[in-house]
Amino acid sequence: xxxxxxxxxxxxxxxxxxxxxxxxxxxxxxxxxxxxxxxxxxxxxxxxxxxxxxxxxxxxxxxxxxxxxxxxxxxxxxxxxxxxxxxxxxxxxxxxxxxxxxxxxxxxxxxxxxxxxxxxxxxxxxxxxxxxxxxxxxxxxxxxxxxxxxxxxxxxxxxxxxxxxxxxxxxxxxxxxxxxxxxxxxxxxxxxxxxxxxxxxxxxxxxxxxxxxxxxxxxxxxxxxxxxxxxxxxxxxxxxxxxxxxxxxxxxxxxxxxxxxxxxxxxxxxxxxxxxxxxxxxxxxx
Amino acid sequence: xxxxxxxxxxxxxxxxxxxxxxxxxxxxxxxxxxxxxxxxxxxxxxxxxxxxxxxxxxxxxxxxxxxxxxxxxxxxxxxxxxxxxxxxxxxxxxxxxxxxxxxxxxxxxxxxxxxxxxxxxxxxxxxxxxxxxxxxxxxxxxxxxxxxxxxxxxxxxxxxxxxxxxxxxxxxxxxxxxxxxxxxxxxxxxxxxxxxxxxxxxxxxxxxxxxxxxxxxxxxxxxxxxxxxxxxxxxxxxxxxxxxxxxxxxxxxxxxxxxxxxxxxxxxxxxxxxxxxxxxxxxxxxxxxxxxxxxxxxxxxxxxxxxxxxxxxxxxxxxxxxxxxxxxxxxxxxxxxxxxxxxxxxxxxxxxxxxxxx
Numbered sequence: 001x002x003x004x005x006x007x008x009x010x011x012x013x014x015x016x017x018x019x020x021x022x023x024x025x026x027x028x029x030x031x032x033x034x035x036x037x038x039x040x041x042x043x044x045x046x047x048x049x050x051x052x053x054x055x056x057x058x059x060x061x062x063x064x065x066x067x068x069x070x071x072x073x074x075x076x077x078x079x080x081x082x083x084x085x086x087x088x089x090x091x092x093x094x095x096x097x098x099x100x101x102x103x104x105x106x107x108x109x110x111x112x113x114x115x116x117x118x119x120x121x122x123x124x125x126x127x128x129x130x131x132x133x134x135x136x137x138x139x140x141x142x143x144x145x146x147x148x149x150x151x152x153x154x155x156x157x158x159x160x161x162x163x164x165x166x167x168x169x170x171x172x173x174x175x176x177x178x179x180x181x182x183x184x185x186x187x188x189x190x191x192x193x194x195x196x197x198x199x200x201x202x203x204x205x206x207x208x209x210x211x212x213x214x215x216x217x218x219x220x221x222x223x224x225x226x227x228x229x230x231x232x233x234x235x236x237x238x239x240x241x242x243x244x245x246x247x248x249x250x251x252x253x254x255x256x257x258x259x260x261x262x263x264x265x266x267x268x269x270x271x272x273x274x275x276x277x278x279x280x281x282x283x284x285x286x
Numbered sequence: 287x288x289x290x291x292x293x294x295x296x297x298x299x300x301x302x303x304x305x306x307x308x309x310x311x312x313x314x315x316x317x318x319x320x321x322x323x324x325x326x327x328x329x330x331x332x333x334x335x336x337x338x339x340x341x342x343x344x345x346x347x348x349x350x351x352x353x354x355x356x357x358x359x360x361x362x363x364x365x366x367x368x369x370x371x372x373x374x375x376x377x378x379x380x381x382x383x384x385x386x387x388x389x390x391x392x393x394x395x396x397x398x399x400x401x402x403x404x405x406x407x408x409x410x411x412x413x414x415x416x417x418x419x420x421x422x423x424x425x426x427x428x429x430x431x432x433x434x435x436x437x438x439x440x441x442x443x444x445x446x447x448x449x450x451x452x453x454x455x456x457x458x459x460x461x462x463x464x465x466x467x468x469x470x471x472x473x474x475x476x477x478x479x480x481x482x483x484x485x486x487x488x489x490x491x492x493x494x495x496x497x498x499x500x501x502x503x504x505x506x507x508x509x510x511x512x513x514x515x516x517x518x519x520x521x522x523x524x525x526x527x528x529x530x531x532x533x534x535x536x537x538x539x540x541x542x543x544x545x546x547x548x549x550x551x552x553x554x555x556x557x558x559x560x561x562x563x564x565x566x567x568x569x570x571x572x573x574x575x576x577x578x579x580x581x582x583x584x585x586x587x588x589x590x591x592x593x594x595x596x597x598x599x600x601x602x603x604x605x606x607x608x609x610x611x612x613x614x615x616x617x618x619x620x621x622x623x624x625x626x627x628x629x630x631x632x633x634x635x636x637x638x639x640x641x642x643x644x
Contacts, residue, residue, distance in 0.1 A: 175379070175381065177377055177379055177381040178381050178383060178384075180346075180348055180368070180375075180377075180381070181375070181377060181381035181382075181383070182383075182394070183347075183348075183367070183368040183369050184346055184347075184348075184368050184369075184373075184374055184375045184442075185369075185374065185394050185395035185398065185441065185442075185445070186369045186370075186394075186395045186398040186399065186445065187369055187394075187398055188367075188369055191369075191398055195383075195394075195398075196383060199385045200384070200385060277385045277386075278385040280385070281384040281385035281425070282384070282385075
C-alpha cells in the first residue's frame with residue numbers, strides 16, 4: 001500500500017475509531033458512577049463492578065451469549081457451505097436471482113418474522129397440524145416454540161444469508177481448475193472439498209463467522225419473544241438495568257464485560273481461522 | 287484414408303470410437319475415432335475451438351461424451367470418475383495448489399492413497415526428474431512460470447499414470463524456456479515410457495515432440511500421421527494451410543497415373559504426387575512449400591514472378607512473388623527489390639496435390 005492510499009483511508013479510519021471509542025469511554029465513566037434516588041452521581045466507585053463480579057446470573061448470561069453466538073456460527077457454517085458451493089455452480093444469470101431469494105427473509109423485518117414463526121411453530125401451528133394430520137404424532141410437539149430449540153432454529157435461519165454470502169464470495173475466487181486438478185490426482189469430491197475448497201475458502205468462513213457471531217451473540221428480540229422461559233439474555237438485562245431499574249453503572253459494567261468477552265471470543269475465532277494455511281495462501285501473499 | 291500413415295507401435299492403450307460432445311447448440315467434438323498406443327507421444331494439433339481440449343477433458347473424465355465409446359486398457363471409461371482413471375493431467379495454467387508447498391503439491395496423489403512408506407523418497411525422485419529437487423519447501427507463488435510447469439509435471443507423473451495428458455503446457459512461457467522444456471518433456475517421456483497425449487496449437491511444437499500428430503478441424507480429425515507425412519503429404523487444404531508457410535494453388539485434376547497426377551492451375555499444368563482418392567476432374571489444391579521454390583536453378587526457369595514483398599530475416603529473406611495472380615512464398619539468400627522480375631524454379635516432384643477441405 002502506498003502512502004497516498006493509506007492517506008485516503010485516514011478520515012474514515014478516524015471516524016470509525018472515534019465513533020467507537022467515545023461511547024465506550026462514556027460507558028467506562030458511567031460504570032464507576034453512583035446512583036442515588038434515581039440520580040446519576042459522578043464518582044469513582046467500584047460498587048457496580050463488585051456487584052457484577054459476584055453475580056452468578058450476569059456471568060451465566062454472558063456465557064449464554066457466547067454459547068448462542070458460537071452454536072449459531074457452527075450451524076450456519078455447516079448449512080451455509082453446501083448452499084454457497086451450489087451457488088457457485090449456477091449460471092451467471094441465475095446467481096443474481098438466487099442471491100436475492102437468499103436475502104428475502106432480511107427484507108421482511110424481524111418482528112414480522114418472529115410472529116410468522118409463532119404461527120408456524122405454535123401448538124396449533126403449521127408444523128404440528130401437518131404432523132398430526134399425517135398421524136405421526138398424537139400431541140402437539142411442545143418444544144417447537146418457546147424453547148432453546150426455537151432460539152437456535154430462528155437465529156440460524158436469520159443469520160444463514162450472511163454466512164452463505166461470505167463463503168460464496170470466497171468460493172467464487174477458487175479456481176475451478178484446482179478442483180479438477182484435485183479430482184485428476186485421485187481426490188473424491190469429498191477429498192477435494194476438505195483438501196482444496198475448504199482451505200481456500202477459510203477467509204470467507206472467517207468473515208461469515210465473525211459477522212454471524214456478532215449478530216447472534218448480541219441478539220435480544222428473538223430470544224425474548226420466541227424463547228419463552230429460556231429467553232433471558234445479557235442484552236435484555238442491560239436494557240432492563242438502563243431502562244427500568246435505572247442502575248446505569250451496573251448496566252455499563254455488564255455491557256462492557258459482555259463486549260470484552262465477545263471481543264475475545266471473536267478474536268480467537270479470527271486468529272484460529274486466518275492462521276490456517278489456506279487463508280494465508282489467499283490473503284497473505286506479499 | 288491413408289494406410290501408410292499408421293506407425294507400427296506397441297499395443298493399444300486408449301481407444302475412442304465415434305465420440306461426440308456438444309455444448310448447447312455447438313458441437314465441440316463431432317464423432318472422432320482415436321487410438322493411442324502404449325508409450326506413444328501423440329499430439330492433438332489445431333486452432334482454438336477445434337475440439338482438441340474437449341477431447342483431452344473427456345479422456346481425463348472432466349467431460350462426459352454425448353455418444354460414442356471410450357476404452358482404456360480395453361475397460362470402458364464411461365462410468366469411471368476422474369479420480370479413478372489411471373490418467374493424470376498437466377494443466378495449461380498448471381493449477382498448482384496455492385496453499386501447499388511444492389513437496390505437498392507433488393505428494394498430493396500419494397497422500398490420498400493413505401500411508402505410502404517411501405513417500406518422501408518418491409516425491410524427491412519426481413522432483414529430481416524435472417530438476418526441481420531444491421525447491422520442495424517453496425510455495426507456488428514463489429516460483430517462475432517455468433518452475434511451476436516443472437512442478438505440475440512432477441505432480442502428474444508421481445502416481446505413474448498409464449497416460450499423461452498435457453493441455454498446452456508450454457503456451458504461457460517465453461520462447462527460449464519453451465524450447466528447453468520441449469526437449470526435457472520429450473526425454474522424460476522416453477525415459478518413463480508413459481504415453482503422452484499433448485494438446486497444442488503450435489505446429490513446430492507438435493512436430494518437435496510427437497510420434498503421431500492428429501490435426502483437428504471443427505471437431506473432426508483432419509489427419510492423423512507422423513510429423514513428416516503431415517508436413518509433406520497434408521490430407522487436405524486445411525492441414526496444408528495450418529502446418530506451414532506453404533502456398534496453396536487451387537486447380538483441377540486433369541489426369542492421374544497411380545500416385546502421381548497432373549493438376550491444371552493458374553501457374554500452368556503441374557505434375558506431382560497426389561493424395562489418395564482424388565480422380566480426374568476433381569477440384570484440388572497444389573501445395574507448394576517455401577523450400578520447393580528457388581530463384582536459382584539449372585536450365586530454363588519454370589516460372590517468372592514479380593516481387594510483391596520482401597522481408598529481410600538476416601541469413602535469408604522471405605520473398606513473395608506474384609505469378610499469374612498467385613502469390614508464391616520462397617526464401618532467397620539476398621533481398622530483392624519490390625517490383626523486380628524474378629525467375630523461379632519449382633521442384634514439382636516434391637510438391638503435393640491434395641483435397642480441398644470441407
